[in-house]
Each structure stands twice: as structure tokens, then as C-alpha cells.
Amino acid sequence: MIGRLKKILSNIFGKTEDDMSIGIYGPPNAGKSTLANQISQDLTGEEMSNVSEVPHETRDVEKKEKVEIEADGRSIQMNLLDMPGITTNVDFKDFKEHGIEEDDAKGRAKEATKGIVEAVKYLDDVDACLVIFDSTEDPYTQVNVTIIGNLEAKDIPILVLANKTDLEDSDPERVRDAFPQHPVLEISAKEGENIDKLYQEIVERLN
């Protein structure tokens, strides 16, 4: 009955279940695109995003439609959105340090700032969020507080992920300490660790 009620409500408000979207947010280089590819590869057989060590590799919102996640006999279908990493500064000189030529670096910086504006605007349009942090770094920054705070203000379901647990410096407790109001799941998107548990949590908490 609840499922039927949801369908009726979503039809009234002009949204079908196919329009449900889950956004992957977080700072640059936290592992958003690696996670997006892990999920996309698992569930559709295709990757969806480019990944590299250079920050701001994702400079547009990348979308994979109709991704079906199944766990414990339940499933949900949604559109998966890989967001550019949100920050308050993008310096083309940082790209040059990664061996990128100056003109290309300036172009990337321009694209990156536009992508961040787009990602910020998308905070109004996502239905649920995975907010991913690099567990080798301290996640308590005003930008990260802003992402979480805006999602909370709109009652958007959030699952916080402490990523890179495969690395020696990983300390997921830092993520829990920074955002104690949310459940934190420890994962390694690169190694595929705990991704099945992630699917369970998505179906249970974010549906």
C-alpha cells in the first residue's frame, strides 16, 4: 500500500520513480567518480566518469540513468549523478603542477568553476545523497559543512561515506566526529570494499 501511495504522490507532483536521483557529493579527489564507476560498472556493465589524480577531473555533472540497486529482496531504480567536487577556489596554477600546459590549465579551471556552480544548484534537485570523504583527511571544512547543512535543511536523505579505507592513513573516526548526526559507512571505492553493504544501506535508508 505504501508503494502504491508513493506512486500516486509522485504522479501528482509530476515525478515518476524513474526521475528519482541520487547525487554523489564531496570535496575534490574524495573518490566520487571512482565510486560512481564502481556502482555503474557493477549494475550496468559500463563506467560513467573519468578518473585521475588531477583534481577537478569531473567538471560536468555526469549522469547514469535507470540504475537499479537490489539488496535483501528489495530494489530501487534511480538516476546516478556524479558531481564535480565542490570547493571555493580553483587555481589554474595547480593544474600546471600536474604537468598540464598553461592554456589547457586555464581552460580546465574555467570548466571546473562552471561545474561547481552546477553542482551547487543541483542540491535543490537531488532526492538522496551519498556524501563521500577521503578518510585520510580531516573532513571538517566549511564547504563540507555547507553541503551537509543544505541537504539537512531540505530533509534530503544522506549517507556519509568514509572512503579510501584501503590506505594506511585512513581514519574513519574523523568523519564520524565531524558529522555525528549521520550514519557513516566505511568503504574503499577503488578496491570495492563494503560496496554490497553500501547497496543495502541505499535501499534501506535512501529509498
Added chain:
Amino acid sequence: MEFFSRAKLQDRSFEEKMEEIMDKVRESAVLVLEEGWSAEQKRKFIQKTMEEAGEEFPGVEFMGLDPSDNRLERAKSFVFDTVLGQDYRSGLTIVGNSRVMEKMKEEKHSISFLAKLEDDE
């Protein structure tokens, strides 16, 4: 480095404050504001910064000490909002040109950073 008191800030809209902040940080200033910002205000600020960023101005660093989430703060906020019709946000916000601020360290109850001096020519 410039310090803005609550009195200087309180009668102005957030949009007016953002314009002045942007003008000053573009000139490499670091501003210390005697107020905290809401999540929505921080979001608007991030968006505006990225819309203004370019080759000469890559953006900002911003840090803050947010108000404690306790009964007293909630009561003050309620009185200001409901009785006085003013936005009450205790706390502290620091905004500076990202090419000037470095080694930022931020925790819930403390913040620190280094500001680069200009090179003497």
C-alpha cells in the same frame, strides 16, 4: 586583514555583504566577520565565488566558528527572528583570497591559518 563588527554587518542584506566581501578579497584582503552564516548563505557564497573566479582571482578560502546548537542560542535566534524581525547568527566567519591564505586548520571550536605577506620588491 580587516575586522567587521556585528554592528557594521547587521543592517545589510546578505547580497550587499557578499558584494563588498568579493571586492575586498579580490584585492587580497582577509576579512574577519563577527557573524556566522547559515547553510543557505554559505551555499550562496560558494556559488557567487565560483561565478566570479577566473585567472586573476581563483577564489577564496573561508572558515568559520558556527554558533553552538544549545537552548540559549536557539532562544536568542527565536527572539531576534520573531520579535525583532532580524537575522541572528552568532559566530565568526573568515574569508580571504585563496592565494593569500594557507595552512588552514579548522575544527568545530577552533580555526587557524597563515596569511602570506606580499613580497618586497
